[in-house]
Structures are given as C-alpha cells and as structure tokens.
Amino acid sequence: MTKRVSNADRWALITGGRTRPLVPSEATEVSLLAELLADPSTWVEPQAGLEDTVVRAVVDAGPYLHLAPEPQPVPTSRWHHRVAMIGGAAAAAVILIALFAGVFVRHTEARIVYDGELQATALAPSAHASAGVMQSDAGFRVVLDAHELPQLPEGRYYQAWLKNAQGIGVPIGTFSSSQDYVTLWAGASPDEFPIISVTIEAADDNQASSGQAVLVGQLHAV
Amino acid sequence: MYRAYGGLVYAVAYRVLGRPDLAEEAAQQTFVRAWQAADRLDPNRDPGPWLATIAKRAALDIHRREARRRAHSLDDVATDHPAVVTLPPDTDSLDAVWQVRRAIESLPPDEATIVRLQHLEDITHTEIAAKLGIAVGTVKSRSHRAHTKLAALLGHLREPAS
Numbered sequence: 001m002t003k004r005v006s007n008a009d010r011w012a013l014i015t016g017g018r019t020r021p022l023v024p025s026e027a028t029e030v031s032l033l034a035e036l037l038a039d040p041s042t043w044v045e046p047q048a049g050l051e052d053t054v055v056r057a058v059v060d061a062g063p064y065l066h067l068a069p070e071p072q073p074v075p076t077s078r079w080h081h082r083v084a085m086i087g088g089a090a091a092a093a094v095i096l097i098a099l100f101a102g103v104f105v106r107h108t109e110a111r112i113v114y115d116g117e118l119q120a121t122a123l124a125p126s127a128h129a130s131a132g133v134m135q136s137d138a139g140f141r142v143v144l145d146a147h148e149l150p151q152l153p154e155g156r157y158y159q160a161w162l163k164n165a166q167g168i169g170v171p172i173g174t175f176s177s178s179q180d181y182v183t184l185w186a187g188a189s190p191d192e193f194p195i196i197s198v199t200i201e202a203a204d205d206n207q208a209s210s211g212q213a214v215l216v217g218q219l220h221a222v
Numbered sequence: 223m224y225r226a227y228g229g230l231v232y233a234v235a236y237r238v239l240g241r242p243d244l245a246e247e248a249a250q251q252t253f254v255r256a257w258q259a260a261d262r263l264d265p266n267r268d269p270g271p272w273l274a275t276i277a278k279r280a281a282l283d284i285h286r287r288e289a290r291r292r293a294h295s296l297d298d299v300a301t302d303h304p305a306v307v308t309l310p311p312d313t314d315s316l317d318a319v320w321q322v323r324r325a326i327e328s329l330p331p332d333e334a335t336i337v338r339l340q341h342l343e344d345i346t347h348t349e350i351a352a353k354l355g356i357a358v359g360t361v362k363s364r365s366h367r368a369h370t371k372l373a374a375l376l377g378h379l380r381e382p383a384s
Contacts, residue, residue, distance in 0.1 A: 032315065033376060036322045037341035041237035043326075050232070050246055051224050057250045058257045112266065134266065143264055181264050 111222075114140075114190040118217035123200065124149055129215050131196055133186075142172055142184040142196070149214065151177040152200065159201045160184050161209065162193035162219075169193075169209055174201070190219040224253060227270065231277040233323045234316050238281035244288065251280040274320045278313060325375040333368035336361055 036042050114133035120126065129146035144160060152158070157176055161169040170193055173184035186193070198215040228249065235248035255276050256263075263269055326334050339350045347365070351358040 032318055033322065033372075034341075036315075036318055037337065038344070039237070039319075040342065041233050041240075041319060042322055043338050043342050044233060044236045044242075044245075046228060046232040046246060046249060047242070050249060051228060053246070054224050054228070054250050054253045057254050061254045061257060132266065143266065145264075181262060 113222055114194075114219040115222055116196060116217045116219040118144075118146075118196060118198070118215040120148075120215060121213050123212060124214040127215055129198070129217070131217065131219065133190055133219060138185070140186040140188075140190065142186055144182045144184060144198075146182060146198070146215070149177045149198075155203050156200055157203065158198050158214070159209070161197050161199065162186050162188055162190060163195040163197060164193045165195075169197075171207075191221070194219045223256070223269070223273075227273050229327065230270070230320055230323050231273065234274065234277045234319055235281040235284075237316060237319045238278070238285050239288070244284055245281070248277065248281040248284050251284070252277040255280060270320075270324070274317065277320075278316050281316075321376060322372075325372050328375065329368055329371060333364050333371075336364050337368045337372070340365065 111134065112132040113135050114131075116131050118129040118131060120128060126148040127146065127150075128148060129144055131145070132143045134141045134143070142160070142162075149158065157174050159174045160172045160182075162172055163169040170186060170188045172186040173182070175182045175184075190196075196217050196219055197213050199209050200212040200214060201210050231252050232245055232249045235245040235252070236242070239245050239248060252273065256273055259276070263272060326337065329337065335354070336350060339345050339353065340347075345353070347358050347361045351361045354361070
C-alpha cells in the first residue's frame, strides 16, 4: 500500500514543523519515533481475558518470597479438597492484590528522609553504594543499593551499621554479596548516628564489629 | 499492577514476538517473574523500568525458544542460516517502545486516537475528520496538541549528541 502520510509529514508532526535541519543524531531518533508510531506493537492491546490469565498464573506460581507453605489439614473429601483449593486461590489472590496495591500506596506515601553515597575502601575497591532512609512507626528503613561487592566465602557475611561521631555502632542488618537493593532496619535515628558503613563479619559468637569496612558514607537529611 | 502496566508489557512482548499468543505468554511470564521477585522491588521507585526489564527478558527467552524450534524443524538447513534466524529487536528499541507507548497512554483518548489514525492507519486529516465526524480544524488542533505533548515526553529520545 502506498503511504499517503509521507515520512516528511511524520517528521513535521513529530518535530512540530521545525524548519532548521536536524543534526544526524536528531534525525536518527526522529526516524525511530516515526517508525514506532507507525508500528502496530505501539498500539496493540491484549485481549480482555489476559488479566484473569495473569492472575491465575501468579496464584499458581505459589507464595511470594519463596516462603515455605503453611501445613494444611488433610482434606477429608473431594468437596473439602475443592473448597480448600478455591479458598487457597482466593487468599493468594487477595494477598497478590494487597501486595501490588501496597507497592503503589507505599510508592506514593513513603518519602526518603535521609540519603547518602557510600565510598569503597581498599578491601573492595570496585564497590559502590547509595542509601536512602525512610521513616515509619517501626523505625528507619534503610534501602541500600550496593554494587560490586564481592561474593564472600562461606561463614562470612556483610553487616551494615549506623555509627555516631564517637564511633559507637548500631547494627542494622546483614546480607550476602549484592547487585541489588537490600532493605535494612534501624531503631536509631540517622540524626544521632549519621555514618553508615558495611563491614565483613564472621559467623561466630563475637557480635562486635570486625572493623573490616568495605563501604563508608555519611547520611544527610533530605 | 497489571492494570497499570499490562498494556505496556504486552506491547514490548508483541514487538519482540510479533504474535498475540506468544506476546500473551510473555506477559503472563513477566508478571509471574515479577511476583516471584517482588522482594527486590523498591517500593519507593517507579516499578516501570524494573517491570520493563523483566518483560524484555521474558519475551527474548520465548523468542530464543521459538527460534530453536524453527531451526530444529529445518534440520537440513544450518541453524545460523539467515533465512531461518530472525533476530529480535535490539533492547534500545524495546525501551523506546515502552516509552512511546507510555507517552501515548498519557494522552487524552481523543488525541491518542488521532495520532493512531495518522501514524498507524496512515490516513489524512480530512479522512480522520470524516471518520470521527468532527471538523478538520479540530483534527489539526488535537493533532498539534498531541504531538507537542509527545515531543515533550519523548524529547530524550531525540536529544542531539553533545
């Protein structure tokens, strides 16, 4: 079929009729945009039944966070079995909706009240991280976005701390090597304990810090 | 989450796979993977980019599976023969699909309809006016408004190199 809306027309629409010539990088991107606006995948809609299919698939996938399932009483009949299955699916659907809805509620309500960048030490020179702290009734939720922390040998783990100016540290959680977000919790306020650090610890009965810091930074009120 | 992102996920999958049934399979897998990895989702960040990454991987996994299946059925043709190997779109263009689709979803429906008719169905202002039963001037003004918004929302796609 002959195109009746020419590429020149498309470009004029996208660029708002700009008269000056486009530089090559602009031309490439406008061309991509014109192509995408004319591509069916930009406009295609899934069938209405896909939402139900997705919810069923998620329910069938089992519980969130790989939690071990609660022991279930053995059904005494096929009817009980069906009721248990329907009830379980309904409960899972409710949990699913609540979790996903909760994500958005928290997305709009939670606010970072402190943040900071963590610098690597010589023990892990490639590592880097940033931290954001949100306050809730339960305390301070510290989300650490850590990268390039090496995998530790068995029996060792990373521990995060908040410290005050006197060097007194409050442990806020442990984790293994990470390329992703780690959620930690602190009861102490970053106002009083503004230094955040990550150390390497051994799994032993010594609860004191090893002093082997791999990341150190300062939290600032936002 | 499906209601906010289902169309976007499906669009990216469709761009990779080009078939409604496979795109639906990819969309289903995307939300299952998202559910199973929900502990990695930072509730304080827009989940869109995270979900887009999962959607791209799910669609590309299915694309690879389908490519292997096609190559296997043509066992007298080398698997790297250009006639039997279909390369998926590059990830940059998939990101662009996501962003363009999201920008279009942010338009009022009457403006999005005009953009779709212009670009996808390839019809003129006069024909759009006749099809929608509105004045040509209204089509032009809505088209101008819509493209101005798209240009603002998608300007980063065509920023000149510094």
